[in-house]
Amino acid sequence: MLELTAEPLTPEAFAPFGDVIDTRTADYFHINAGRTRRYHDLAMVELLGDEARPLISIFASQPVAIPLTLDFLECHPLGSQAFMPLHGERFLIVVAPPGETIDPATVRAFVTDGRQGVNYRAGTWHAIQSVLDREGEFLVVDRGGPGDNCEEYSLDLRVTLE
Ligand SMILES: NC(=O)N[C@@H](O)C(=O)O
């Protein structure tokens, strides 16, 4: 069993796995006669393979128990996957770099602060959506279209919070 303690999410620590979506760590420019700040192009949407198309969905998830025990991580080889909380929900993230296999030494766990979303790069191994504290709703942007876009890798994990 691989034991992990989730660390606070930062753009720098998450860089090998994808993007952190957060107005507090992003640049913006004004539009709409100065009434709107556009936090522009915050994450790289990847849509690979023939007939790929973007999907916008909402996940309404029941909270996970802590410690979180997992027996697999998954990845989407054909596209990125972004999760943005709609009501300030915190969630747990467990990731490993893209690859055919997972080196347990490279697995990292993070916890968000409610203002952060993430975009998993295509191929990044990750735990399925794991909201904390209460039922949560997340806007999800990922890849639709033909082809197998979900692979699983068996790995026994136990994740705690600091
Ligand atoms: N299956 C699905 O759409 N969701 C997972 O990919 C996930 O990361 O939660």
Ligand code: NI
């Ligand atoms: Ni996923």
